[in-house]
Amino acid sequence: MDLRKLRYFLTVAEERNLGRAAAQLHISQPPLTRQIKQLEEELEVQLFNRTPRGMELTEAGELLAQEARNILSLVQQASEKTQRASQGRLGRLDLAVFGSGVLDTIPRVLLQFKQDYPEVKV
Known part of the structure; x- marks a missing residue:
């Protein structure tokens, strides 16, 4: 069929x-x-x-x-x-962070990413 x-x-x-x-x-x-x-x-x-x-x-x-x-x-x-x-709007994003210099930036970037791409699992 x-x-x-x-x-x-x-x-x-x-x-x-x-x-x-x-x-x-x-x-x-x-x-x-x-x-x-x-x-x-x-x-x-x-x-x-x-x-x-x-x-x-x-x-x-x-x-x-x-x-x-x-x-x-x-x-x-x-x-x-x-x-x-x-198109990168669905799926999974694996993230690894090394060093402490970017720890204040990462949460803001991730929050914006999750707002822009809610169907991508981080």
């Missing part, structure tokens, strides 16, 4: 209509239908009941929708944390 299929699935689940979901995703309806079918085959469950009025989630589909939202949220959080870490 890949993230693209989960995003497609959630869009169909929210729109309850393949045509509207395809338009929102900027793809045509046949490939979207294939992706949903592949996801159902992969999971060996029916995720939607197809009705003349659109698509209705099955109980399994409701559960997957909840889990997919959680998964995609975690992926977004991981991406944001990775970006913050690469």
Whole structure:
């Protein structure tokens, strides 16, 4: 199961209509239908009941929708944390001080650092 299929699935689940979901995703309806079918085959469950009025989630589909939202949220959080870490705004800073000449300066610098970078552990 890949993230693209989960995003497609959630869009169909929210729109309850393949045509509207395809338009929102900027793809045509046949490939979207294939992706949903592949996801159902992969999971060996029916995720939607197809009705003349659109698509209705099955109980399994409701559960997957909840889990997919959680998964995609975690992926977004991981991406944001990775970006913050690469910018030096998240992570850990190890500090060692030798000599007593800087002891009055270090607390002020550390305090300012913690205010500027609250997600970095010192």
